[in-house]
Amino acid sequence: MGRRLFANFAANFAAIGAALCALCVLAPAQASAQNVIRIAVPDIGASSKPAGGGVVDVLYANQALEKAIQKEGVKIQWTFFKGAGPAINEAFANHQVDLAFLGDLAGIIGRANGLDTRLIAALARDVNGYLAVVPGQGVKGLKDLKGKQVALFRGTALQLSFDSVLRSEGLTEKDFRVVNLDLNSAAAAIAAHRIDAVWGSSSLFILKDKGLVDIPVSTRGRDGVGTFKAGLVASSDFLRAHPEWTARVLETVLEASNWVSDKNHLDAYLQLEHDRAGTPVTVWRNELGDSDPAIFFSPLLDPYFVEAFRRDVESAKQLGVIRKGFDVDGWVDASWLNAALQKTKLAGRWKAYRTFALADKTN
Template sequence: MARAALLSRFYRPLFALSLAAMLVSEPAWAGAVKEIRIAVPDIGAGTTPSGAGVMDVLHEQKLFEKEFEKDGIKIRWDYFKGAGPAINEALANGQEDFAYLGDLAAIVGKANGLDTRLLSATQRDIKLYLAVQPGSGITSLETLKGKRVAIFRGTATQLSFVSALASKGFKESDFKVINLDYNAANAALAAKQIDATWSGAGVFALKARGLADVPVSTADLGGAGSVQTVLVGSGAFVDQHPELVARLLKAQQPAVTWLRNEANKQAYIDLVSRLAGYPSVIFASDAADQSFASGFDPRLDASFVSNLQRSADQALQAKLIRKAVDVKTWAEPRFLDAALQSTDNAPQASR
């Protein structure tokens, strides 16, 4: 009986989530499309939202708006401070058509029954960092063991931390893990309420003010814990409006091409810095040794699919999900492949 009750408690929310998605799917897609809704995790620290990467370039250059304005279709950008978990809830409730997500959030949604289609890679091998109190003596994951460390659960950051720890033979239970979003974690570290946080480039803002040291990155771990990001589409939207999906992927490509031009690296750093409200030195430090040409490769090629499958398998092993995800069957590269084939100087299609 105890086992049955446990299973019931676990599967009941998943069933409710899937049922909610089915109930809203029919009216959500009835009639002509008047609006395309796009969800983005908000990394901004100021008054303007930012998702970084291709999302900020798309938003700034209004490429989607220009593509669909002749049809009277509006583009609605929804930025979520709650990141992946909040976006998955919105997808389940039929409130979004597309979402730019980190690997874990996309995987969790798929494993929990969300009907999404994996449409494009958006960034590869994103570095994450360990930020610690200055003078703490924490210089490695080994010396972090047993300390208070903040991560944003349910996001790519959590899977990154799990992967980084596994590379050194550790697991989450070896540490005092506290669930905080990125801004709250930075504030807690600055106030010396925690010993460390595992996070993105935003921790360099603390370092610049002398409030943190950054002794470890995923690059120092041979890439263990690096993050991938993706574009997913609602299955209902993809099935009922494939022509709009094709146009959206094609309209995304000029932003990708601009990003992959190394001559635009400083312009990109300035753009994200302005939108996110962080000093440009933060993103300059993060991007200094990165190849944008490879990092922003959009293809769902064998390498990307393999890395994403590895992330899905690790999420299952770490019990972050309860159901396996087959990335190959999840991926739907036909729209991106068509966009790449029609774009000059684009990489070869995914297959």
């Protein structure tokens, strides 16, 4: 197959990658002292339109934040990063970002490395990871790939997802020849049979539908092990300097979360993702399955969500992704979210889960 076809596969593959993952020219560090809110998002778009998936695209496509805060004379500056989490953490460190819609591992790495941020809302949870393999190789599980080449996008939520699943099966990355490939390169490589497998997101089903891969392994049915999530992370400096702006942002995020959590809006949401990110409708339908969007897109910082971060921090430390852990409870600040839930009268909209067992049974 030609390179052009590989490029098309790669572009579609990148549209959902997680985390979840173009460096733009950022405003000066002094921007936070002006009437500008600087928002960072990993760019997952495969078209000319920037896209971040989920609540981000609902907000961006409708200019919801701009409309909500225009009376204050405040501008919203969006920066969509192809460099995903690592690039966003660098921007946080340089005081160039106020808020970020960020995947779990990026948020954890930033905090563990000393970034003064707070996790102020959830965006998505229980996002699954998948293993795609070259068809016809008889691969039924991860142990069948021992010694073979597996592509992994390091530094993203996918790395923690993969390593967590490996550990649950008594394996480590050392059991494989792991190659660090971004989503575009991984898609082209697996389609050309230059590697044996890829660990990625539901975008891999684009390749499966073309008959280019099999998907024998996923995080489904593992009691949350290997699933990943995303949240709204804020600079502590921004929270202290602009509490009124923070409140308005959270209220608007909740309104978008409420819309996308409604099953009656699912078709409209899937079409939005297709139009903005170039994501085939079938990809999101496969990820959501029969689950309730109100669970998947819940904004609550409930015990289930926070405990998932605790587990991930510990896993990241044990796997050597971070050198030392940190107090997740001290990082999470639910006060902004709770106030916004009351203000928008959405306090009873989503169900708070308390344990993994309860949430897993619901799913």
